[in-house]
Amino acid sequence: MxxxxxxxxxxxxxxxxxxxxxxxxxxxxxxxxxxxxxxxxxxxxxxxxxxxxxxxxxxxxxxxxxxxxxxxxxxxxxxxxxxxxxxxxxxxxxxxxxxxxxxxxxxxxxxxxxWYPPHHESILNGLNALPVHEIESRQQADELFSAYEPIPAVRLFLLKNLYRTETDGFAWRLNLPVITAQIENVGxxxxxxxxxxxxxxxxxxxxxxxxxxxxxxxxxxxxxxxxxxxxxxxxxxxxxxxxxxxxxxxxxxxxx
The missing domain is CATH 3.40.50.1820 (Alpha/Beta hydrolase fold, catalytic domain)
Structure with missing residues (x-):
């Protein structure tokens, strides 16, 4: 690759x-x-x-x-x-x-x-719950994500993975489905x-x-x-x- x-x-x-x-x-x-x-x-x-x-x-x-x-x-x-x-x-x-x-x-x-046990469940739940195609701003994404991650600096780090598409919506640079399914491999x-x-x-x-x-x-x-x-x-x-x-x-x- x-x-x-x-x-x-x-x-x-x-x-x-x-x-x-x-x-x-x-x-x-x-x-x-x-x-x-x-x-x-x-x-x-x-x-x-x-x-x-x-x-x-x-x-x-x-x-x-x-x-x-x-x-x-x-x-x-x-x-x-x-x-x-x-x-x-x-x-x-x-x-x-x-x-x-x-x-x-x-x-x-x-x-x-x-081996480290999986410990990113809340983060992954929050990332997967964000309606990225409907979000209009990063501030809106941050407000929604705050229900899953209370620390602003952590939210800022994670939401750097969002990018604005040509149709003016947002999408993930992360391969979120694969990372979610295989998060145990990280540990x-x-x-x-x-x-x-x-x-x-x-x-x-x-x-x-x-x-x-x-x-x-x-x-x-x-x-x-x-x-x-x-x-x-x-x-x-x-x-x-x-x-x-x-x-x-x-x-x-x-x-x-």
Whole structure:
């Protein structure tokens, strides 16, 4: 699958940056620019069924890792570093398991290797309930969606997936039916197909519960070279809540 992407050119090594579920490449634009400003050649991607990338009935980490491999081959990138947030972090870990020798190091942002139970039911109910073809404004969409999601910043993030059609209505960039039907795949565990010896940085938000202390042993069984950094005053959206600290830690790792 040919993924949509944005390129932040640089003269240094290549870095690929990948968003999480319900997201798009725009979510990581600030981090991408910050890493590119330090001299790296940065690509940020829309994963399948998200953003402006193609829709497909298959939605699992094997297919998303294969998309990433195809992108790296198409762009003739030599062992890029891979950075992924949440679902993107699991894509990166899956890639590391399946494609040894094709990347230099990985950064996994606020997600572990374990299985996570589905926890997006209210969000999916709200997205599916929105009469997008009848909505006249984003404000109207926000008001309707507030019955399902009380936090304005979360609503703003999710409703970025709406776009105005040529007939002046709205539609989803997300492949909402497939994501809804296969949301359990987003929480799937990363199977330990090999021991990944390449350098790995796991970044967690101090107030996030996605990576717990008891998860670290399991992570290091598959990624023995992994190190963990905790960003203070940040939850799951580390790169958005503490962008300067996040970029600083990632650059320190990439330059090490």
């Amino acid at each position: 040919k993924l949509n992407y944005k390129h932040f050119p640089g003269n240094g090594p290549s870095v690929l940056i990948i968003h999480g579920v319900f997201g798009s490449l725009d979510n990581l634009a600030t981090a991408s620019k910050g890493i590119a400003d330090a001299g790296f050649d940065v690509y940020t991607l829309d994963q399948r069924n998200h953003g402006r990338s193609p829709h497909d009935d298959r939605f699992d980490y094997e297919s998303m890792a294969a998309d990433l491999y195809e992108f790296i081959q198409d762009h003739q990138l030599q062992k890029p570093a891979l950075v992924g947030h949440s679902m993107g972090g699991k894509t990166v870990m899956q890639y590391a398991m399946e494609y040894p020798g094709t990347f230099s190091k990985i950064v996994v942002v606020d997600i572990g290797v374990k 799937a565990a990363i199977e330990p197909r090999r021991t990944v010896e390449e350098p790995a940085l796991f970044v967690k938000g101090a107030t996030s519960g996605y990576i717990k202390d008891q998860d670290w042993d399991e992570i290091q069984q598959s990624f023995p070279a992994a190190q963990l950094v905790t960003i203070p005053k940040a939850g799951h959206w580390v790169h958005a809540e503490q962008p300067k600290a996040f970029v600083q830690e990632v650059l320190a790792f990439l330059n090490s």
